[in-house]
């Protein structure tokens with residue numbers, strides 16, 4: 515089976531995420547997509563995040579109607595039973611005050627332990643996050659372990675996608691030159707790299723805009739489905755302090 519892994523902070527999950535997941539499902543005939551909220555994403559450590567519990571609950575609400583969409587506890591906090599189970603660790607290994615960042619390569623390897631040899635893994639990601647992919651831990655290994663599904667954004671070309679690759683995997687500039695004006699759609703297949711480009715999903719939602727709207731007491735229906743908007747209201751999330 516083709517399986518998707520979609521990581522993020524999901525603070526909160528919104529229509530942009532759901533559009534990416536639906537487009538990837540169709541394009542790569544995925545049988546299942548795991549939505550994996552990071553307890554501590556390596557790149558957003560300074561920004562205060564909502565508690566994992568709220569972000570996971572919102573994901574559970576957003577994915578409830580889609581059979582193939584599964585909220586995942588693979589990056590749950592270490593000091594919870596779920597976090598320990600995912601990591602195969604014991605209570606004495608807990609580091610609640612000094613949580614380790616969640617690296618995608620570790621999550622991919624952990625997930626693969628529960629998959630069949632015939633299963634194929636696809637990593638779902640937006641172009642803004644993919645732009646930093648060369649800085650991720652063990653990027654080359656990540657490209658070996660899974661194919662990538664990248665959602666384009668207006669203004670990004672195939673050449674930008676290739677140029678974001680770590681130097682060891684990046685094609686020579688002469689190779690990517692003809693792709694400068696092409697929108698980010700189609701497939702990019704290089705030695706050790708397969709990237710499926712979804713093009714612009716035309717979903718302007720961002721979690722930052724939602725948090726700002728919630729803090730200003732504005733309605734959230736434009737960005738979110740009703741159950742998640744209602745949860746934010748009931749729990750008083752993102753209120754200005």
Ligand code: ATP
Nearest residue numbers: 522523524530639640643665717718719720721722
């Ligand atoms: P924030 O505004 O807090 O930075 P975000 O809206 O980008 O958050 P994340 O949880 O950080 O949400 O994103 C998870 C993944 O979803 C990332 O790979 C990101 O690029 C992608 N993504 C988020 N919003 C969109 C969107 N509107 N269209 C396409 N991809 C998106």
